[in-house]
Amino acid sequence: MIQMYHVDKQYPGGAYGVSDVSMTLDRGEFAFLTGPSGAGKTTLLRLLFGAEHPTSGQILVAGRNVSRLSSGSVASLRCEIGVIFQDFKLLGNRSVFENVAIGLEIAGATRREARVRVWSMLKRLGLGHRMDDLPRSLSGGEQQRVAIARALVHDPLILLADEPTGNLDPDLALDIMDIIADAHARGTTVLVATHDPGLLDRYRHRRLVLEKGCLLADTYPDTQPGRVRWAASTLR
Numbered sequence: 001m002i003q004m005y006h007v008d009k010q011y012p013g014g015a016y017g018v019s020d021v022s023m024t025l026d027r028g029e030f031a032f033l034t035g036p037s038g039a040g041k042t043t044l045l046r047l048l049f050g051a052e053h054p055t056s057g058q059i060l061v062a063g064r065n066v067s068r069l070s071s072g073s074v075a076s077l078r079c080e081i082g083v084i085f086q087d088f089k090l091l092g093n094r095s096v097f098e099n100v101a102i103g104l105e106i107a108g109a110t111r112r113e114a115r116v117r118v119w120s121m122l123k124r125l126g127l128g129h130r131m132d133d134l135p136r137s138l139s140g141g142e143q144q145r146v147a148i149a150r151a152l153v154h155d156p157l158i159l160l161a162d163e164p165t166g167n168l169d170p171d172l173a174l175d176i177m178d179i180i181a182d183a184h185a186r187g188t189t190v191l192v193a194t195h196d197p198g199l200l201d202r203y204r205h206r207r208l209v210l211e212k213g214c215l216l217a218d219t220y221p222d223t224q225p226g227r228v229r230w231a232a233s234t235l236r
């Protein structure tokens, strides 16, 4: 579903976002992208949805060569991808309903279809009663759920989430992870960037570890029940 071959992203001025990253994420996989602040997690996600272009290397996402997409093709790629941004990126002058409907407008749904799907998505996330409110009247946790509703309302093939539980208290973080796990159970391929050790310890998912832009380790949890022990041959 996602393939990266020797991908470099060098920012103007010379700073490296990511450096010689190669990895594959299969259809239906769930992986964490982890590493300290500045490791390149956000850069890697932005490369995958076409918000940044690699300096060199190849990126394939859902069968498309993202390294050289025209802007029209970037728009069609976005129909396949849901993105949860670290800072939510909700539109302050639009209602909760309208913020979520944007996810479907991009995917080309009719107004009627959009209404039904937005309504059922918001209800599922416990926000049915907040549909007509503006984002600023919602708590941080509610705003994050709106952002998740927008990312998932068009049933994307791929979900990319950048620190989706950052700034949330632990209970809310678990709620958010439940929603993401539910999307995964419905077949969505998931990549979650996080440096939250609580999340990483709790969920037994593959981990891609970045440091200073380089992919340092790619580890799978072992299958021993009841313990989180990582096949950590390369994890330093």
Ligand SMILES: Nc1ncnc2c1ncn2[C@@H]1O[C@H](COP(=O)(O)OP(=O)(O)O)[C@@H](O)[C@H]1O
Pocket: 011, 012, 015, 016, 017, 018, 035, 036, 037, 038, 039, 040, 041, 042, 043, 044
């Ligand atoms: N727009 C940008 N311009 C220049 N350098 C950037 C830009 N965005 C990120 N960087 C640099 O790229 C590196 C990786 O950053 P980032 O991808 O945001 O890491 P993370 O999300 O893991 O904290 C850092 O050194 C950062 O300063």
Ligand SMILES: [Mg+2]
Pocket: 041, 042, 043, 162
């Ligand atoms: Mg980041």
